[in-house]
Amino acid sequence: MISITQATESDIHVIKSMADVVFRYTYSSILTAEQVEYMMEWMYSKQSLEKQFSDLHIFFIAWCNGIPVGYMSIQKESITEDNITVYHLHKLYVMPEWQGRGVGEHLFKQAHEYASENKNTAKVRIELNVNRYNKAVGFYLRMGMEIAREGDFPIGEGFYMNDYIMSLEL
Numbered sequence: 001m002i003s004i005t006q007a008t009e010s011d012i013h014v015i016k017s018m019a020d021v022v023f024r025y026t027y028s029s030i031l032t033a034e035q036v037e038y039m040m041e042w043m044y045s046k047q048s049l050e051k052q053f054s055d056l057h058i059f060f061i062a063w064c065n066g067i068p069v070g071y072m073s074i075q076k077e078s079i080t081e082d083n084i085t086v087y088h089l090h091k092l093y094v095m096p097e098w099q100g101r102g103v104g105e106h107l108f109k110q111a112h113e114y115a116s117e118n119k120n121t122a123k124v125r126i127e128l129n130v131n132r133y134n135k136a137v138g139f140y141l142r143m144g145m146e147i148a149r150e151g152d153f154p155i156g157e158g159f160y161m162n163d164y165i166m167s168l169e170l
Contacts, residue, residue, distance in 0.1 A: 007059035
């Protein structure tokens with residue numbers, strides 16, 4: 001049975017511990033080892049995670065029998081000119097041994113629920129960036145998202161994120 005709880009800063013060690021495994025697992029065949037390590041420090045150092053919490057990234061952790069099996073973070077980004085509240089899904093990762101067992105769907109539904117319950121407008125949209133070569137693209141398409149555009153974003157040290165920006169209007 002999968003349960004999902006909203007994380008607090010006291011859960012940073014749990015998120016970081018999972019990221020140490022799943023982030024490297026996800027990107028080791030897509031990015032260079034140097035870029036993976038740079039991004040780990042950039043996104044998952046204790047200081048970076050603390051800043052994400054202070055910047056109102058809302059984290060959720062998926063659990064199975066007391067074991068953390070995945071995590072997700074979402075953040076209210078903006079309200080568009082056509083009065084749509086936009087949430088950015090920053091992270092959604094499932095531990096390798098739990099992939100394909102519905103954990104990602106539970107986390108995605110939690111993002112959907114959170115955005116719907118906390119919107120400031122009649123409509124809400126979830127957007128996310130996903131590496132164009134990440135197999136998760138197929139997952140997000142199955143969840144109803146569409147590829148809205150793509151971009152190559154410099155992140156420092158000469159590294160880029162080569163992403164699709166995917167979108168789902170709720």
